[in-house]
Amino acid sequence: MTSDQKTTVLLLDDEPIVCKRLKPSLEKAGYDVEAFTKSREAMHRLTEKEFDIAITDLKMDGMDGMAFLTEVKKRHPATEVIVITGFATMETAKESYQKGVFDFVAKPFKLGEILEVVKKAEAKHRPS
């Protein structure tokens, strides 16, 4: 990976409005973003491509975010995963970290906050 390649981000949230809000902001910040509202489709994409960063909701139909996080870390251990959730509890936060999440961000959050977290994940993924 060369230094001028964009950092790639997979975004998964079953609420279209979340993807609609986050994707353009992340792209404007210089990231290459693919957004999904179905975990099955996101999972399939992961079999085709390794992303630098994955942002995933927790509570979704089908494969939930915790299972998605587990699968991502199993297939691509280097991918940094950020969990975003509207159902934050101490237990889910702890479980996420035990499964190797980079950060746990409770909704609602401002775009500035998630961009900061993504930048930190990027810095860890690609230390200069």
Place this chain on the structure above:
Amino acid sequence: MRILFAGDEHPYSAQALKKVIELARHTWADVTLLSVLPAQASAQGEFLLPTQDLRVQALRRYREEFLENLGSSDSPYALERWGHEWIPLRNGIWEEIKVCRGVKKDVKVRIRSGNADTEILNEAEKDGSDLIVLGCGKGGQCGWESSAAAPRKVAGNAACSVLLAKEDKPIRRILACIDQISVSQESLEMINQLVTIHDAQLELIGLTHDGAAKSEAYTRLIQIGDYYSDKGIPVKTRLAELSKFEAVISTDTGQDLLAFWMGKKSLLTLLFPRDWVERFVGVCQSSVLVLR
């Protein structure tokens, strides 16, 4: 999520801090604890921090209480990340000092000086707060001892949601009142989060005037109900006549949290014509969540 707690040295602030601790325990939010001192000018334009001021001492106690509750070794706020940071002393002079930060999340402690509500709003804007939490007296004034109007003005003018904690009771039910069409995604998520954290029941109340519900507002009530139902959150919905609403909110509603989606064209302006948000939060006996 970013939470701003603004408090003074009185018991209502101490009880509001408990709400912040509970929120932080589950959301692992970035938290700022803020107190506001009266504006003072000192020689050479430097602000000398009066460390004996009761508000400064209270802020220290709040930080200690926060970390006592949430600073254990498996907590994101555990003070285990040592480093050096440059601290500005005055114009052109910096000092590098050793600091200890939370292992994953920070709790910042800040003092501002000036008008209380102005400084709280400025801090919230600068910090990108998603929620401001304040305590206040339970009486009709809903005020602070040293700045009577501060909580009401913050509730009336903040760009983000504001939780006015008036009592130290667990939240068992959230009564979310809606009378306008535009509801932000952030406000839906805030209610979602509070229902989850408190394992509370959710009831949506559509406000009507003279028996007629604006058809769009009624549609919105149903849409929001469906939004929460789709997320697996049991929700009840009902309509309430505005003329009887003041009587409802001015009685003690026990372990309820009254939540309001606020807007410029709210029906509540008919009940409280001037500075209606501020008057409204003053009338409510229970804790109030102003949603934006």
